[in-house]
Amino acid sequence: MSRPIIFHIDVNSAFLSWEACYRIHMLGESLDLRDIPSVVGGDQEKRHGIVLAKSTPAKKYNIQTGEPLVSAMRKCPNLVVVPPNYDLYVKSSQAFIRILKEFSPTVEQYSIDEAYCDMTGTERLYGSPIAAAYLLKDRICDELGFTVNVGCSTNKLLAKMAGELKKPNMVHSLFPEEIQEKMWPLDVRELFYVGRATEKKLRSLGIHTIGELARTDVNILKLHMKKQGELIHSYANGMDVSSLHEAAQANKGYGNSITIPMDVNTPESAKMVLLSLCETVGTRLRADEMKASCISVSITDCDFSYASHQCNILAATNVTNEIYLTACKLFDELWDKKSPIRQLGVHTSKLSSEDFRQYNMFDMYKYDKLEKLDSAIDKIRERFGEDSVKRACFLDGPLDHMSGGIDRAKRTGITKPVDK
Amino acid sequence: MQTHNIPVEAISVCNTIGDIRPMRIRLEDDKHQLIVLNVDQVIYCKESNLSGILSYRYGCKVHMYGKEKLIELMYNVQSHKWTILKMLT
Known part of the structure; x- marks a missing residue:
C-alpha cells in the first residue's frame, strides 16, 4: 500500500486576505490591503484594540498579531487599520472548507482558516501530491480570490511544518526524507508545540535548532520537560501518530x-x-x-x-x-x-x-x-x-x-x- | 474602465429554469436625478463565489444620455442587492 499523503492548508493572513478580497471583488475598491502595511484591528474604544491579522508588508515593520494597535501604529505611522467583519470571515471559511471537501474525502478543520486533508490514494485522480496541491491552491485562488499555503507530507505534523516554510501562495513538501535538509536547520522556535517557555528551556540546554533537538538524547529532554520533552523530540524527528479527526472533538471545558x-x-x-x-x-x-x-x-x-x-x-x-x-x-x-x-x-x-x-x-x-x-x-x-x-x-x-x-x-x- | 460600487434598483426576469436576467435599472446620476436605464443586451453572465459570497455578474449594454455603455452588474444572491460594479466609458 502506498504511503499516506496528508495536506495542511492554511489561508495566508486569513482575516486580512478575506477583507481585502471582499473589498476588491464585492465593493469594487482598487486598493489591495495585502499590498500595503495594513491590519485588521479590534475596536479601540471598547479596549479590544489589538492586531487580529496583518499584511505581509506590515510584517516588515515587525508588527505582531495580538499586539496593541497603539504600538503597531508607533512602528508604522501609515498603517491602515480596518475593523473586523466576522460574518464575512465565516462565509469565506465555509466556502474554503467546501472546496477542500470536494477534493478530499477526509477533511479535518483545525481552525477557521486551517485544515488538514487526507489525500491518500488520490494519485490517479489528481496526479502526484505536488500537482494536486497546486491544483487545490490555484482553484481556491481563482474561485474565492484569496491565497493559501499547502504543505504536503505523510503525517499531520510534517504537513503543518511544510505549510509554514515560506509564505504566501506556495506549495511545499516535507516528506520524511527531506526532514534533514528542510526542517532541521530551522530555529527550534519554529517547531509545532514549542512555545515561549519551552524555547527558553531548550536554549538553556544549548538547543537552538530543530536538528539539535532531534539529535539530543530523549532522556535528557524527559528529565527537564517530562512528557512534553518526549513529544517534541519525536516531532523534531518528524514522527506524529495522530490521525485526522473529521468530527469536532468534544470540549474539555x-x-x-x-x-x-x-x-x-x-x-x-x-x-x-x-x-x-x-x-x-x-x-x-x-x-x-x-x-x-x-x-x-x-x-x-x-x-x-x-x-x-x-x-x-x-x-x-x-x-x-x-x-x-x-x-x-x-x-x-x-x-x-x-x-x-x-x-x-x-x-x-x-x-x-x-x-x-x-x-x-x-x-x-x-x-x-x-x-x-x-x-x-x-x-x-x-x-x-x-x-x-x-x-x-x-x-x-x-x-x-x-x-x-x-x-x-x-x-x-x-x-x-x-x-x- | 472605472470601478464603481453603485447600488441600484432593478427589474429582473426569471425564466422557467431559474436563470435571472436584469431588464431595467434605476440609479441616481451626478445631478441627483433618478435615471432609468434599459438593459439592451446581456453579453455575459458569470457565477462568482469570491470571498465565499455567491453572486452573478452580468456584462450589459445600456444606453445612457444617448451613448451606448458597457456596464457590469452584480446580483448578490444572499442579500438580493443589485450593484453596478464596473462601467466601461
Whole structure:
C-alpha cells in the first residue's frame, strides 16, 4: 500500500486576505490591503484594540498579531487599520472548507482558516501530491480570490511544518526524507508545540535548532520537560501518530471571558459581569447537555497581571445560578478589592453528561426547579432571540446580559468548525 | 474602465429554469436625478463565489444620455442587492 499523503492548508493572513478580497471583488475598491502595511484591528474604544491579522508588508515593520494597535501604529505611522467583519470571515471559511471537501474525502478543520486533508490514494485522480496541491491552491485562488499555503507530507505534523516554510501562495513538501535538509536547520522556535517557555528551556540546554533537538538524547529532554520533552523530540524527528479527526472533538471545558470597556472597581459591578458570563457559560453547557463540577474565575487587572482561582463542587451542574454563586465565592476570595479589574473570566471543567444529580443534605436551593427554569429560558431564547428574556438587573445597565469571549458577531464558525 | 460600487434598483426576469436576467435599472446620476436605464443586451453572465459570497455578474449594454455603455452588474444572491460594479466609458 502506498504511503499516506496528508495536506495542511492554511489561508495566508486569513482575516486580512478575506477583507481585502471582499473589498476588491464585492465593493469594487482598487486598493489591495495585502499590498500595503495594513491590519485588521479590534475596536479601540471598547479596549479590544489589538492586531487580529496583518499584511505581509506590515510584517516588515515587525508588527505582531495580538499586539496593541497603539504600538503597531508607533512602528508604522501609515498603517491602515480596518475593523473586523466576522460574518464575512465565516462565509469565506465555509466556502474554503467546501472546496477542500470536494477534493478530499477526509477533511479535518483545525481552525477557521486551517485544515488538514487526507489525500491518500488520490494519485490517479489528481496526479502526484505536488500537482494536486497546486491544483487545490490555484482553484481556491481563482474561485474565492484569496491565497493559501499547502504543505504536503505523510503525517499531520510534517504537513503543518511544510505549510509554514515560506509564505504566501506556495506549495511545499516535507516528506520524511527531506526532514534533514528542510526542517532541521530551522530555529527550534519554529517547531509545532514549542512555545515561549519551552524555547527558553531548550536554549538553556544549548538547543537552538530543530536538528539539535532531534539529535539530543530523549532522556535528557524527559528529565527537564517530562512528557512534553518526549513529544517534541519525536516531532523534531518528524514522527506524529495522530490521525485526522473529521468530527469536532468534544470540549474539555466551557468558559467565557470579557475585557470590560471600563475598569471595574466595585464588587457589585464585577459580580454583574460574572453573572452575564455565567449566563453564557450555563447556556453553552446546557446546549451541549453537559454538566461541570469544577468552576474557576480569572481576573486580569489594569496592569495586566493575571490571577485565577478554582474549586470543585459536590455535584456537577449546568444551572446558571449555581455557577454564579460559586463564581462569586471564588471572586471574593481572589480579588484584593483594590486593583481595578480589566478582564474577568468564568471557566468550567471536569465535565460529565449524566442526567441525574447527587443531592446532599446541605443543598440550599431547589435545583430541579432551577433546571426547569433554565431550560424554559433557553427555549424562549432559542425561539425569540437572546434578548427576549433577560434578568431585570441588566435592563438599564451598559452591560450585555449574556457577555462572553465569543462576541455575538462571531459566534458561529470561529471557535467551532463550520458544517455548512 | 472605472470601478464603481453603485447600488441600484432593478427589474429582473426569471425564466422557467431559474436563470435571472436584469431588464431595467434605476440609479441616481451626478445631478441627483433618478435615471432609468434599459438593459439592451446581456453579453455575459458569470457565477462568482469570491470571498465565499455567491453572486452573478452580468456584462450589459445600456444606453445612457444617448451613448451606448458597457456596464457590469452584480446580483448578490444572499442579500438580493443589485450593484453596478464596473462601467466601461
